[in-house]
Amino acid sequence: MLNEHQSEKANFRAIIEQDGIGRVEERLNIIDTFLEIEKHITVDELTECLSKKGYDYDAQFVGQCMKQWVDYGFAQKKEFEGKPPLYEHRHLGRHHDHLICIKCGNITEFENAEIENLQSAIATIHDFKMLQHKMEVYGLCRESTSQRQPLMPLTMGRPGERLIIMEMRAGRHARERLVSLGLNPGDVVEIINNNNDGRLVIGHNNTRVAIGRGIGEKILVTVNNKN
DSSP, rough: HHHHHHHHHHHHHHHHHHHSOOOOHHHHHHHHHHOOOOOOOOOOHHHHHHHHOOOOOOOHHHHHHHHHHHHOOOEEEEETTSSSOOEEEOOTTTTOEEEEETOOOOEEOOOHHHHHHHHHHHHTTTTOOOOOOOOEEEOOOOOHHHTSHHHOGGGGOOOOEEEEEEEEESSSHHHHHHHHOOTTTTOEEEEEOSSSSSSSSEEEEEEEEEEOOOHHHHHEEEOTOOO
């Protein structure tokens, strides 16, 4: 990997010198530091890493360098849902996808030849010339899942998650209201929208149901492991 990074650094130097771009050594310092980091990183995080190494570069200059790095094909800019722009290495001829935890923010890279081959086969079936693609899978990582209680309020569900109603601890009128909406213990529901400051929207039997957060707190659910 070290030889690969040195080769990419030399390649980058040749391109920026050819294009007459100034502050070459400073830009190479930034690229050196970026290549040492084996994870997705923001411009601010990279600027902080540079500062710890004794370099005094402002975030605007670092961001400009990263844009060049992306434009020349040495890095990729990723914009995952709910996150600031992130940068990662781009190695020619290699492709990977991402698992993104919506609770802790952890990003796991994975490669799967079967998925890649299947995507190519599907494109061929549809007489479609595939140029590029990406797969981003949003969910909960093992650590985030292990921290959850076996029974939890419906309000703790995440969009896209399927849950089983176990108990309804609401008052009589509220329970009657829920039953009138077709909700009963044992039912499987899907969280459609849960933005923490408004009503919950869930899917149940091909119908969307809006529930107040107060009532949602009193509906205890568990994860449907048959997703």
